Amino acid sequence: MLGELLITENYPMKRLNSFSAGGSARYYAQPRSIAELMSVLEFAYRKGIAVEIIGGGTHILVPDEGIDALVISTKDMRGMTIRGDLITASPGEMLDNIINIAIEHNLIGMEELGGIPGTVAGAMTINASANGKSLSDVFFYGDYLTIDGKIHRRPYYSDSFRKQGSAFGSTEIIIGVALRLQPSKATAEARLRKEKYVEKFFIPPCPRYSGQIFKDPEGMSAAELISKCYLTGENGSKAEFSEYDSNCIFTYPGCTADEIKSLILHTRDSVLEKTGIRLELSLDIL
Ligand SMILES: Cc1cc2nc3c(=O)[nH]c(=O)nc-3n(C[C@H](O)[C@H](O)[C@H](O)COP(=O)(O)OP(=O)(O)OC[C@H]3O[C@@H](n4cnc5c(N)ncnc54)[C@H](O)[C@@H]3O)c2cc1C
Incomplete structure (x- = not known):
């Protein structure tokens, strides 16, 4: 205690x-x-x-x-403030909740990210993206703590983010994120737009389903590379790439982390061997 x-x-x-x-x-x-x-x-x-x-x-x-x-x-570190077109959120705020609250306050511009599970800090570290929008498009600044207990602020520099890549290092603990949105009175339309993206967002009726395992290489889709290589799980494995998105894994009850890891490593090696492209992980293996 x-x-x-x-x-x-x-x-x-x-x-x-x-x-x-x-x-x-x-x-x-x-x-x-x-x-x-x-x-x-x-x-x-x-x-x-x-x-x-x-x-x-x-x-x-x-x-x-x-x-x-x-x-x-950091999921219990919650809280949000809104000043003008700026939303400042603590790291544990759910990304989807921030989008809803923003719309309620006449602020739009994140609807495309509707439905992505997880916290805003988690989303920031992979620069979460969906439907052509990335979190970095609305990022204004982030506060983070280094292991020595010092607090720092990282302002927005467009060149420090890339698709599915973050400006934050692996030893930096995000403690707050400020997002700059667009003031708008068209909130009913924004709400509808967001609902449409959430509907489009496929989450199967199975709790053991992942987000995208690999980052998309520049100008390519990791899902396409994986399906071109005809990769599935090993016979008898309780983990396999999904037929809905071949860059996402779903697992059967009793699946071990070893089975998931070996599917991921086998896939990375096979794609490299068959295409010469080295896939980079988006999922964090602790
Ligand atoms: C069904 C499903 C669909 C998904 N769809 C998408 C999608 O469309 N687009 C997309 O981009 N992602 C998607 N994801 C991935 C995932 O939801 C996002 O990356 C999410 O934002 C992660 O948030 P989290 O809080 O769960 O982070 P975690 O899973 O807990 O952590 C993810 C990473 O963030 C780091 N992290 C978390 N909090 C902090 C902090 N406070 N400071 C520093 N580092 C931190 C962790 O160290 C880890 O490296 C999907 C996941 C699932 C399960």
Whole structure:
């Protein structure tokens, strides 16, 4: 216990990720504020253990043997303020919720991202994209914490983002994101537009489904490369690429993280061998 904040030992990470697979984290915490986050970091420092940051856990794979680290989820760090055309959100705010609140406040420009699961910080780290729109299109600045406990601000520079690639480094903990939107009175139309994108957004009736595993190489689609190579799961494997989007994996009950990882590595190697293109991971393997 750190004050009121609970740091759990041997936390089953299965509960958190989209695949419902993987082992336990040595320690796990869900701070609700920057002050709590700093106390948790101090705990890790005192114990001399590594730190892994996650958000809602929709885009991570946890190894079966678990993680010898303190896993910190920022999903309980919530809150939003709106000033003029600027929305400032804490890292744990759900991206989809931000879009709804923006529309309620006559701010539009993110409807294309409707339906993407997970937090705004998680979305920021992969520069979440859908329907021709990327989060970086509305990004204004991001506040982040470095492991030494210092707070920094990263303003928008168009060249620091790329499709599915972020301006934030892997050791930077995002603690706030400011998004600049477009003031508009056409909110009914924006709401309809957003609903249309959510409907289009395919989430199958199966909870163990991933987002896109690989980033799209420049000017190409990773899904097309994978389907051209006719890659499926190994015989008997409980993980396979989906017939709806061949860059997404779905799994059957009882699937292990090892099975998912070996499908991912086999696919990356086969695509390289057959096309000469090295696919880069979008999913974070902790
Ligand atoms: C069914 C499905 C559909 C999806 N569709 C899309 C899509 O259309 N487009 C798209 O872009 N993505 C898509 N995704 C991927 C995923 O939803 C997004 O990447 C999401 O934004 C991740 O948010 P999260 O909070 O769950 O992050 P997590 O999965 O918890 O973490 C993802 C990454 O973000 C980092 N991270 C999280 N929080 C912080 C923080 N506070 N500071 C620093 N780093 C942090 C983690 O270290 C990790 O590397 C989909 C996923 C699923 C399951």
